[in-house]
Amino acid sequence: MALNWKLVIDSANAPALADFWAAALEYEVEDPGALIEQLLAAGHLGEEAVAEHRGRKIFRGYAAVRHPEDPFDPISGIGRGRRLLFQDVPEGKTGKNRLHLDVHSESGDLDTLVTRLEALGATRIREVNKGPAGHWWTMQDPEGNEFCVA
Incomplete structure (x- = not known):
């Protein structure tokens, strides 16, 4: 059975890099707002884990883009197909990409x-x-x- 996957890319500013790649690939930036609201209301997530970007609530330090024709979960906004996830890391890029x-x-x-x-x-x-x-x-x-x- 084939496995599902996503490509995770370390970044200094995940939301900004997701915006670039969404525009470059003509993908959609995922919107986890509904999931975040549910997690906040249930007390499973603190406000410190949330940021706002372009008028949407996002998980602080994370952003993802997905192919517009691939399926996605309507509650979490998470794509179930071709997807790039950007995550902030403290260290900067130091060499040539291996991928x-x-x-x-x-x-x-x-x-x-x-x-x-x-x-x-x-x-x-x-x-x-x-x-x-x-x-x-x-x-x-x-x-x-x-x-x-x-």
């Missing part, structure tokens, strides 16, 4: 996609030409995490 995302343009218009990602806060690092293997850009998200755009 990264590859973002592909459906239209095949690499320049338009790279320009759109830059407008969202990404940075071009280097252009790669690999002959028959193709052409792509290595970029960084707003926190310096590398990803490829092909």
